[in-house]
Amino acid sequence: MEQLVVWMRRHRWTVDLPLYAVFALLSPNWVGEGSWGVRAIPMLFLLPLLVRRRFPRTVAVLIIAGAAAVYFNDVWAYDRGRTELAMAVVLFNLVKLRHRWFAAVIAAAIVVLGVQWVSLYAPETANPTFTMISILPLHIAAWALGEFFRTKEQLTAEEEKRDDAQTRAAVAEERTRIARELHDVVAHSMSVIVLNAEGAKLARHRDPAVVDRTLDTIVHTGRDALAELRRLLEVLHAGQAARSPQPTLAELRELVGQSGRDVTLDVTGDPGALPASAALQAYRIVQEALTNMIKHAPADATGRVSVAFEPPEVRIEVTNTGGHAPPARALPSSGRGLAGMHQRVEMYHGKLTTGPLPDGGYRVSASLVVGS
Template structure:
């Protein structure tokens, strides 16, 4: 039944079926002795009305021509009802289509035909003037209905356009969210892999150098490599789950509570100082602080001499998180063979920007390097 209703709504000609029924059933208002075969001739008005939606001007001209033929013939002249109704229908169609100028021309022709009919055939009635102006409300109603349906169609089109724009905007926002998520995951992958691979490569090189002098150190180094590799695989697996599942899988993520393990993993002399309470802070902010420390330590492993020492300080307040990672200059030559993608500082800057904070990086006066970052919790977007 629902399909039938939808189909019927698409068939615009079916809306006119009651109108066609009126044309067929509208009784002639002339003398009864006249033949019904002659009275059926005005039904030809139905032919142009069938095409009034597709060719409104042509239909209007044909209807006016038909009314001229009816009103100038004594046999059909008194069948006025269908003539006036046909003219009102084409006037409505023109106004509904927004063709007001042509509608005015047709309305003037209709008024002229009514005047001609009144003074030609209306003189037989008691009040020919009334027969002339009596159809004016019909034309006014046809014009008003045309304006109403035109306004309604315009409103429907505007609503459809707004709905389409809203859908397009939603789709664009979805694409932007996907792109942002891909960027975030790529940044996470960079941080995880850069730090872990740096630790693994440096410890592997150290194990090669110490294998003949300190076998126990080799075992400890290999343990560090194993733990680092397993940790990297676990984080990569977690990121892959995020890509396939969604938001609920994103917890647990690395937090500041794991900073000590991160520092111990470096294989360098690095001290950690944490002040304040992180329990009430957003988990996402704690994650960003963790990643900033991780990236700063990765840069230390890549660019600082092997004997350089480091210091990590993280301070939590209700409104901000302060992160500072420094390292000394050291005296030994910098280890080679650790390429840099150049994304470390850029990644840290993006993380700080998420929380409308600030990032300060640069060499220290006595040698070494400093990374300082501030995340503003209250201003986070």
């Protein structure tokens, strides 16, 4: 059924078949003077209706001209029903296609032709005024139907635009989410890899065992990063269903261990009751804070990660000391880290505060509202 509707929309002439049938079957004025062929000529005046959608104004003028020819001819004058219906059709067509001013002109012409017909032929009837007025509801209905279908098309177009805007917004939001995820994964992992590679380079002549452990960390971090990137690519190809499983707070200890710094982890409360999406946001906030520590804090700086489950909130705090070692060569920064954390916190109506500490360190404090 749906395919039939689509096909008919593409072939509008099929919708007009009932209308053409009405014109053909409408009782003509075959009785009277003149031959059959002469009396059938008004049927030719209806042919422009076939292209009324493509040339609405031209067809309207031709139909009015044909109606005038019919009403001024004594042989054709009583073929009024077909003529009035044809004028109603073009009036409907003009209104539906938003040619209101032109439709008003055509409506005025229809009234003038109606008065002309009544003045010439209605005196023979019992009630000329009724004869004139009786045909007006047809044209009023044509105008009203034109307005109705025009409004319906406008509403449909607006709904399509709204749906398109919502789709675009959803795509933009998804792109932002994936970009944020990529930033968190790549920035953290590459920072850990670069930091450990530099450490291994410095220790390769003094302590080969340290180099081996450092290389193991690099390999492990690289494999995890590849796994995360693969998961994000699966999201791109498979959609929402491919988003599980996600990193959770249960993996925080491993994340802290990969940092290559002296960082303590303190988790209080019950993490099991935390929604998976909120757990992911908390994990990413900790990950980004540790990434900033790796990038900007001196090599001997120590850190502390505290995650507290205090319904209805999750409180996250990541701090690091100032350290005394000379600052390492700065790693490249995208500038998206803090912005990404702000976005994650806003998703859960929480609060984010960041800033330096008196000892030269840095503090990131965030809260997520996960329940009432």
